[in-house]
Amino acid sequence: MRNHVLRTAVFVTLVAVFSAAHAADADKVTTRPADTGGALVNPDMGWTMHFYSNIATNYGSKLKPADTLDDFPGLSTVYLRVPWAYLEPQEGQFNWALFDTPAQRWIAKGKRIAIRVSCSESWLRFATPEWVKQAGAKGVFFNMGMGPAENGGLWDPGFGDPVFIEKLDRFLAAMAARYDGNPSVAFIDVGSYGLWGEGHTLMSSKVPEDRSDPVVRRHIDLYCKHFKHTLLCISDDVVGHDKPGRHFPLTDYALSKGVSLRDDSICVQAPPNSWFHAEMAQEFWPKLPVILEHEHYGPSKERNAWRGGALLAKSVEEYHASYMSIHWWPREELAENREIIDQINRRLGYRLQLREASWPARVRIGQPFAVEWTWANAGVAPCHPGGFPALTLKDDKGGIVAVCSDETLNLRTLPVGPPGEASVKPHQSLFTVGLIAPTTRPGTYDVYVSVGRRDGTPVIALPYAEDDGQRRYLIGKVTLEQ
Secondary structure, three states: OHHHHHHHHHHHHHHHHHHHHHHHHHOEEEEOOOOOOOOOOOOOOEEEEEEEEOEEEEEOOOOOOOOOOOOOOOEEEEEEEEEHHHHOOEOOEOOOHHHHHHHHHHHOOOOEEEEEEEOOOOOOOOOOOHHHHHOOOOEEEEEOOOEEOOOOOEEEEOOOOHHHHHHHHHHHHHHHHHHOOOOOEEEEEOOOOOHHHOOOOOOOOOOOHHHHHHHHHHHHHHHHHHOOOOOEEEEHHHHOOOOOOOOOHHHHHHHHOOEEEEEEEEOOOOOOOOOOOHHHHOOOOOOOOOEEEEOOHHHHHHOOOOHHHHHHHHHHHHHOOOEEEEOOOHHHHHHHHHHHHHHHHOOOOOOEEEEEEEEEOEEEOOOEEEEEEEEEEOOOOOOOOOOEEEEEEEOOOOOEEEEEEOOOOOHHHOOOOOOOOOOEEEEEEEEEOOOOOOOOOOEEEEEEEEEEOOOOOEEEOOOOOOEOOOOOEEEEEEEEEO
């Protein structure tokens, strides 16, 4: 009799536990949002359009003042690369409108700018302002591709000359006062050394390699001195344009200073020489955004180095690139490469995905409840700016009823992987709605997901539909009870 009672009690308990668990599952909302596959415009990633490509008429000159290339998917940044002489034609007199005029067009659309100022060009006699030479800076006349020549048509400063350094220092101080820490500036190139600012003199004044390293370090230090709050990057060519390898003293030094890497330019030569420094990029991409610049699209095609854009997509994978350039007339490049551009947009930079989320269908006001969610990064690079997931509850008029942000999960930590193989990270968040204030009324509300600041401000676009216009995405409903 006693055993029968025990068996009956155990059976009743098991039934009760099973029924409670089943009821709990039935009273839970689970969602698996579908990635739309569309391009995302996010901080620290995207396509950079050469509005000025050294020569001021390349490549933004054909765009009308109201044209911000909204039809180019994934365009996040407008790149402004010009000679120093254009910005400071007279000592202490600055032509910042050269940057600010096109910049405002894209800033108004939530985009950003990037900057390079060069001191040596293949088409302009004095890319460094002539007044710097007249002030006593030593330099070398040269002919493009042939090296120093007494009557050469172009002039290189002595990149380590004390007068040149002094004037450059003052110019960078003025530029930093205007642009350092400016939230509309994505990155600034250390572009004051070498031809086109690419860090080499092979085709210009031919500075011996053993003399260039300390001078390049001096330029890195100057930029780091003035730009303390904006991402800096330097061309891979400072170590030689075709030297493979992961570690070089100059790029290791740049990385130690928090300066990232850009490759100028890939797809200049046909395979197998499409690029040389993907191995070097492995040191940079886990810590800082890596920038890729492809060769001018037209010449790349002429040399059979473009190969339908497939190489471009491959470079994004090998470099774990956060940025890719539009180095040509943008709509021509888009029209002839739309499929590959769409493919790149699904991998370039980071792509945060909410793979699954679940929460109780009914939540008591003022009482904690658990949200189980699983996140992944389907891009090639970390989410360098970082971001914290949040749930926002809204009423039927779009009014915000509650904001619940979890600052224990920084999505920057999500690992990256090959296409379709991103690791997933499960996480549990505990939230409370309506504790003390503001007054929260019972009812059924829409649930939105977002990623952004610790305070729940959305910052990062996610690849989902039903956006509220502020980077929050509808994923379900919840009922609040007293």
